[in-house]
Structure formats: structure tokens, C-alpha cells
Amino acid sequence: MNDVSCLAEPLTLPCGAVVKNRILKSAMSEVLGTPSHAPQPGMANVYRTWAQGGLGVAVTGNVMIDRRALGEPGNVVIEDERDLAALQDWASAGTEGGCQLWMQLNHPGKQAPKFLNTETVAPSAIGFGKALSTAFGVPRELTETEIEALIVRYGTAASVAKKAGFSGVQIHGAHGYLVSQFLSPRHNQRQDGWGGSLDNRARFVREVYRSIRDAVGPNMPVSIKMNSADFQKGGFDEDDSMTVMTWLEEAGIDLIEVSGGTYEAPAMAGMVKRSTSEREGYFLDFVGKAKERLSVLLCITGGFRTPAGMVQARQEGAEMVGLARTLCIQPGFPNQVLAGEDVVSGVKRLSTGVKAVDRIATLEVTWYENQLARMASGKAPNPRMGAWSSFATTAARMGLQSFRMRRAK
Numbered sequence: 001m002n003d004v005s006c007l008a009e010p011l012t013l014p015c016g017a018v019v020k021n022r023i024l025k026s027a028m029s030e031v032l033g034t035p036s037h038a039p040q041p042g043m044a045n046v047y048r049t050w051a052q053g054g055l056g057v058a059v060t061g062n063v064m065i066d067r068r069a070l071g072e073p074g075n076v077v078i079e080d081e082r083d084l085a086a087l088q089d090w091a092s093a094g095t096e097g098g099c100q101l102w103m104q105l106n107h108p109g110k111q112a113p114k115f116l117n118t119e120t121v122a123p124s125a126i127g128f129g130k131a132l133s134t135a136f137g138v139p140r141e142l143t144e145t146e147i148e149a150l151i152v153r154y155g156t157a158a159s160v161a162k163k164a165g166f167s168g169v170q171i172h173g174a175h176g177y178l179v180s181q182f183l184s185p186r187h188n189q190r191q192d193g194w195g196g197s198l199d200n201r202a203r204f205v206r207e208v209y210r211s212i213r214d215a216v217g218p219n220m221p222v223s224i225k226m227n228s229a230d231f232q233k234g235g236f237d238e239d240d241s242m243t244v245m246t247w248l249e250e251a252g253i254d255l256i257e258v259s260g261g262t263y264e265a266p267a268m269a270g271m272v273k274r275s276t277s278e279r280e281g282y283f284l285d286f287v288g289k290a291k292e293r294l295s296v297l298l299c300i301t302g303g304f305r306t307p308a309g310m311v312q313a314r315q316e317g318a319e320m321v322g323l324a325r326t327l328c329i330q331p332g333f334p335n336q337v338l339a340g341e342d343v344v345s346g347v348k349r350l351s352t353g354v355k356a357v358d359r360i361a362t363l364e365v366t367w368y369e370n371q372l373a374r375m376a377s378g379k380a381p382n383p384r385m386g387a388w389s390s391f392a393t394t395a396a397r398m399g400l401q402s403f404r405m406r407r408a409k
């Protein structure tokens with residue numbers, strides 16, 4: 001039996017909401033949206049299964065705030081109340097047993113694939129390097145009026161989430177999407193009040209937070225997932241990250257989920273530094289350092305595979321521990337951890353054995369999406385699903401366009 005009492009304790013957030021334990025399901029894009037970007041009915045099955053699995057918080061996959069800017073086929077989009085009934089079904093299933101369900105809100109900025117979008121926008125008109133430029137176009141620089149309209153959109157989506165019965169919202173501020181592009185001096189080279197100094201680069205995220213907080217009121221959890229660093233030359237670094245976290249703490253954010261990386265440097269999936277990816281908790285060092293400077297509540301996500309690793313994260317100062325891929329194959333993992341069982345995550349590197357196919361198939365993403373599709377249709381996940389079989393399933397389920405390069409994570 002493991003002593004996991006530090007994972008079982010309830011947590012009171014600054015807004016007053018109480019989370020029943022310290023395990024958070026991190027956002028995973030489900031690609032379970034209908035062609036008009038409403039949640040499919042199967043979404044409720046997936047989230048009911050997760051709620052029953054013992055989580056304190058489940059964060060949804062990224063929900064887009066603008067249908068002109070999609071990250072993947074099958075994204076859910078919220079611009080108004082047109083899909084309220086479907087959102088209510090999702091919320092009521094995902095909050096069973098007192099699980100908190102937080103909707104992650106996102107705009108991809110320039111990480112919006114060409115085949116899905118007619119035009120992409122970003123803080124600055126800076127394209128990606130060679131490896132990603134065939135999939136992602138050079139963006140157009142946002143005007144100030146457009147920036148202000150996007151900030152309003154985050155608030156609108158948050159108020160619809162609240163009305164539908166979601167318990168909280170999370171800003172996707174990590175992984176190189178729009179908020180993260182604004183924060184990065186490499187991707188944001190604006191000369192106006194939205195670029196330049198860190199204070200200016202962080203203005204967008206602070207305004208997004210304010211817009212959401214105004215929309216949902218003081219008692220609903222508002223969180224952000226943020227990069228500890230971008231792991232890119234000239235990008236958002238650890239010092240910047242801690243400073244922005246201080247500002248968000250002062251502004252009243254309830255919890256910061258720590259991750260890292262972008263499509264160009266996928267640290268969030270453990271694909272950057274070998275020494276880091278080989279142990280549990282890719283961003284553990286950062287959390288230790290951050291806790292010396294900040295008192296904001298932190299959740300750490302990335303690489304956790306055992307109860308011992310999760311307990312260590314709590315001992316290093318993280319108030320919550322996030323899990324993603326494990327929950328696609330072991331949705332009952334939190335209950336097993338909390339029962340003190342010696343459970344180990346079955347997550348492993350996936351490969352068809354042919355590098356080119358692995359790359360085209362974005363296997364690390366599509367294999368997990370196929371597990372979610374099984375859960376959506378009422379089946380249990382199949383951890384033994386082979387890489388080739390996943391490739392065929394994706395082709396049959398979503399067509400060949402799903403293999404076009406879209407996301408790293």
C-alpha cells in the first residue's frame with residue numbers, strides 16, 4: 001500500500017470552490033465535435049467515465065473561441081448559445097460524483113493548419129521554420145481592434161460554459177497557441193502596447209483573464225495552463241514565466257497548470273531533453289523553483305506514471321498533479337491511486353516501426369484519439385491497440401485529412 005494521503009486531500013481554491021482531491025485530468029483534444037462544431041453526444045460518455053474514475057478535476061480538451069481559427073478537424077467551438085443543450089449534457093455527465101469539470105478555452109493563433117483555415121492570425125506576421133511551414137501558413141498580424149474582439153470572445157465562451165453547468169474554465173496559455181505566442185518575444189515582435197516588454201507581451205493574457213473573470217463572477221474557478229518555458233531560442237523563458245505567474249496570482253487566478261514547449265519543441269510530451277523525459281514529472285524542477293517565489297496554487301502535468309511520482313510532485317510543492325495520456329487507457333487510474341494500489345501507467349512510446357508513417361500519422365495523438373472514440377461509443381479503451389491498427393482506424397473514422405499535420409499535443 002502506498003501512502004497517498006497527500007493526493008486525497010480536498011483543496012479549497014481562492015474563489016471558494018472545493019476540489020475533492022489532488023488529481024486533475026489535463027486537457028486532451030477529443031476531436032469529438034460535429035461538422036458544425038457542437039459536442040457529439042459521445043462526449044458525455046467519455047467524461048462520465050472519467051468522472052467515475054475518481055478525478056478531482058477534469059479539464060476538457062481545447063474548445064475554440066472562433067470558428068475561423070481551428071486547431072483540428074472535430075474541434076468544439078463556442079461563440080454563442082446555439083449548442084447549449086449539447087453542452088449541458090456534457091457538463092452534467094462530467095460533474096458526476098462531485099468531479100469539477102473545467103472547460104479549456106483556446107485560440108490557435110498561427111498553429112492553425114492551412115487545410116482547415118483560410119487565413120491565420122497571430123501577434124506578428126512571423127511564420128514557422130522549415131519543418132512546419134508546409135502545414136502552417138505565414139500568419140497575418142492582428143489589428144488592435146481584432147485583439148480586443150478576441151478578448152471579448154474568451155469572456156463570451158466562458159459565460160456559455162458557466163450557463164451550461166461547467167464548474168470552471170481554463171485558459172490555454174501553453175504549447176505555442178495564441179496566448180503563448182503573445183507571451184513569446186520570438187513570436188511577438190509588435191511595436192505597440194501588445195508587444196515589446198514582458199509587461200506588454202503579458203497584456204493579452206491579463207486581459208483575457210479579466211474578460212473571463214468579469215463574465216463568470218468571483219466564485220467560479222478560473223485556471224490557466226502555462227509554459228514553464230517554450231524550450232526555444234529567444235522564446236518565453238523560466239524567468240518570464242515566473243513573473244507572469246506572479247501577475248496572474250495578483251489578478252486572482254485560482255490555479256496555474258505548469259507545462260512547457262510548443263509544436264516546434266514538444267517538451268509537453270517529453271520530447272525535448274532526454275534526461276527530463278526519462279524521469280517522472282517533466283517540469284518538476286520548475287515547480288520546486290516557482291514555489292520559492294510564488295504562493296499561487298500550482299498543478300504539474302507531464303510524464304506522471306506512478307503513485308510514487310505523483311506523491312513526489314506534491315512533496316516538491318505542487319498542489320495538484322495532472323495526468324493526460326494515462327487516462328485514455330486507464331480511466332480508473334485515479335481511483336486505483338487513491339486506494340493505495342501499486343498501479344503503473346501503461347503509456348509507452350508508440351511506433352509502427354516506420355518513422356515516416358509515425359510522423360504522417362501523428363501517432364502519439366491519433367492513437368489516443370482512437371481510445372477516446374472507443375470510450376465515446378461506450379466501449380472500453382484498448383491499450384493493446386497496435387500502431388498500424390490505429391492508423392487504419394483513424395483513416396476509416398476521420399478520412400485521410402486527419403493525417404495532415406495538425407498538432408504536436
Ligand SMILES: Cc1cc2nc3c(=O)[nH]c(=O)nc-3n(C[C@H](O)[C@H](O)[C@H](O)COP(=O)(O)O)c2cc1C
Nearest residue numbers: 026027028029061062302303323324325365368409
Ligand atoms: C491526444 C492529445 C491531445 C491533447 N490536447 C491538448 C489540449 O487540447 N490542450 C492542452 O493543454 N494539452 C493537450 N495535450 C497535452 C496534455 O494535456 C499533456 O500536457 C501531455 O500529454 C503530457 O501529459 P501526460 O504525460 O500525462 O500525457 C494533449 C495530449 C494528447 C495526447
